[in-house]
Amino acid sequence: MAVKSRLKSSKARAVKALRLAYSAPVLNQSTIEELRRFMLPATKALPFVRLRADDQPMCRPESFWHVRPTGKRETDLRLGRRYAGEAIAAMKADHNSHLIAHIIQDIIKDAAERAGKQGRIRSPIALGFLIGLSEAMAAASEPEPRAGPVAKRPRRA
Secondary structure, eight states, X not given: OHHHHHHHHHHHHHHHHTOOOOOOOOOOHHHHHHHHHHHOHHHHTSTTOBOOTTOOTTSOOSBSOOOOOOSOHHHHHHHHHHHXXXXXXXXXXXXXXXXXXXXHHHHHXXXXXXXXXXXXXXXXXXXXXXXXXHHHHHHHHSOOOOSSOOOOOOOOO
C-alpha cells in the first residue's frame, strides 16, 4: 500500500510541474471582420434570402433567391430593383464579393424549377433585380462631372 501512495503522490507532483499557462491571442479588428464576413449578417437579413431551419451563424443560407411574385408586373419590377439595391448594400457590408453570383445562380435555379412546373421561365422580380444591377453598374462606371471650366494646358515652346 505504501508503494501505491508514493506513485500517486509523485504523479500529482509531476502534473503540477507540467502545467502550462495559456492565454488566447488578442483579437484584432481584422480577425473580427473576417469572422463577421463568414457569418454574413447583412446577407442573411435580406428579405429574399431563405435561411435553413436550423440556421447557425457560420452556415450558408438555404437559398439566396426565394421570392413570391405578386402577379402585378410593375410591382414585381420595382420590388426586384429594390432587392438589387439591398443586395449591393449587403455585399458591401459583409465584404462578400460573391453574393451577387450566388443570387444569380439561385435565380437561374428558380427559373429552371418554375419552367418545369409552370412552363414559364420569366420572372418580373428577377428581371427587375437584373435591371437594378445594370443601372447600378452603369452609374458606377460613369465619370464624375467636373466642376467649372476645363483648364487649358500651357503650350510648350
